[in-house]
Amino acid sequence: MQIVIPFAQVKAINPNLPNRNPASTLESYLKCIAVSCHSFRSHNSAIRIILITNSEIVGETKSILSALNVEVVNVPFTFVPSAEFGHKFKGCFYFFDALRSLNEDSLIIDPDVICLGNLTNLVRSLGRNIAVFRPNFHPEKLINGISPLDAVEIYRTYRRGYTNLHPDHVGGEAIYFPKECISNFIAEVSQFWEWNLSQAKKGSRFLTTEEHIITCILGENDCDNLNEYVSRIWTTRSYREVEGHEKDPDQLILWHLPSEKHKGFKRIYDEQIKSNLNLQNLQLTKQYYANVMNVYPNYLSRIIYRTIRKFKA
16 A cells, blocks of 8 residues: 555645745745655555645655655646635645556555554555545535535435435545556546536536545445545644544554644744654654644643634524
């Protein structure tokens, strides 16, 4: 199995980043990628790590990825959304371009995922089914404007007779694809993509993220579960939540930290990664990651968090 990080270098707005400047957004993501790749490499010395992107990686990041033995593969961005999709998460559909280029069993992860240990047990748990992470969202929770129930209604307009009426939303931060499942999945995505674009351009409802598309296409498939290994962890003062699992984060091996792109990842990059001449031997503890990423808030943070939650209730 190989680790794959798709990353489209596009001018886009990410709501989890306070600075809307495209150059600053790109810099934040490149730092996330460097920190993420280091976390995987430091615990898994022999695993293949691939960054798939649509433009050259240059400068400091290029040198760091080289030191970590990360392969950088250039793949054009063809699943480009039209203007009707807006600028939020514009690059998320690049997932499909990256997936189409693969011919090996692959665990595909977001740039802001960190690895906290050896992946041997995770790899052993994987079979020949696609394996997904499910955040356990309420069916009416809005995700970039539409809910899982909305997504089903839209997809049934495209595919009459679709039987999965209550989909469990699939997160995009960690998905495992066995090599033999890739071509059929991409064929279905490609057919749906043209219809989805036409829906958007004529003002009809359409699926707004890659997660909605993945959820609907996999809705009638038997997928294995990655929730034993990964969670989406929100760490802001106003919203602290571990999505997808009731376990303590300390028991998981992959943390997805979307609200730490400009804080925790930046701090680790600046303090530990950018000037280290021996990256492959740099070991960072789970406690260090937890402290920097604010996974376990201090006493004052807990009081603030509880006060905000009580006020909202």
